[in-house]
Amino acid sequence: MKYQGPLLGVVAMTFVFGVAVATSVPAASLTTPDSFDNVQIDAAVGGEQSFSALEGEGPAVSRDGYVINTPTPTPTPKPVASSSSSGGSSEGGYGGGQCQAGSDAIGESVAFSPVYPDGYRMSDGFGPRSEGFHKGVDMLNSSGVPVHAIADGVVIAASGNGGTGGVYTSIAHKVGGQAVCSMYMHFIDGSLTVGVGSIVTAGQVIGLTGRTGNATTEHTHFEMYGADGVRYDPMPFMAEHGIG
Structure with a gap:
């Protein structure tokens, strides 16, 4: 104790x-x-x-999966050949060779139409005049009046508002097995409805009456030519096919 x-x-x-x-x-x-x-x-x-x-040990980590999609660029469509653009651009040609080639690529024209079904007033005709030799005829009409293709065919030339012809187009036809081409000038800028390669039918509206290029008033300067490229008076042809 x-x-x-x-x-x-x-x-x-x-x-x-x-x-x-x-x-x-x-x-x-x-x-x-x-x-x-x-x-x-x-x-x-x-x-x-x-x-x-250490490998194989420890808690597993779960992650959500994801996918990255890279969009494929969409090609920009190429514009259809057309002469309705301004700036004086032109496509195709309106010589004898182009006339023949266009005619060879299409069938026979079986229908015809006046340039102006409702009529027009004739101004200068085909032949000599004070400014020089006139290679076509001038058909006067009011601004904006539709212009019609004279026959079935294919467009071989088209232009924007540049040069003496202003806005114009040329169409190849096959008539009686022969190459026949028609040309139309001075449309209103932007009114042309066809481009090179367009297939047209008789009476189809191809543009509107204007005064672009070397023109002092609203009208359509109309020409015709063949595989030799030489312009001739279109009035006899038009009278023959009832479209004068």
């Missing part, structure tokens, strides 16, 4: 020390979770540090 005092003191000190440790050290530092077994931490003084998980 004489040791009771010192023994109680030792027990008390041990209890106090235990409480101090329990309250100052985190519980996590006193245990080693199983999830840390597969973690490696490499540290070196003055060097790089790395962290890695």
Whole structure:
């Protein structure tokens, strides 16, 4: 019983020390979770540090899949050959060779139409005049009156508003097996409805009466020619086919 005092003191000190440790050290530092077994931490003084998980261990990470679609550029469509544009651009040709080639590419013309079904007033005719030899006839009409193709055919030439003819077009026909071409000038700018390669029918509206190019009033300068490219008086041909 004489040791009771010192023994109680030792027990008390041990209890106090235990409480101090329990309250100052985190519980996590006193245990080693199983999830840390597969973690490696490499540290070196003055060097790089790395962290890695061992292959095949650790929680799997799920990510949503995605697809990047790169749109395919859409080719810009090429414009159809047309003479309705301004700026003096022209396409095709209106010589004898083009007339023959166009005629060879189409069938026989079986229908015919006047340039102006509702009539017109004749101005200068075919032949010599003070300004020089007139290679066609001038048909006067009001601005904007529709101009018609005289027969079935294919367009071999077309132009914007440039040159003496202004806005014009030329059409190849086959009549009686022969190449026959008609040409129409001075349409209103932007009114031409056909372009090179267009197939037209007799009586089809191809443009509107204007005064573009070398013209002092609204009219259509109308010409006809054949495979030799030589212009001739169109009035006998038109009278023959009832379109004078």
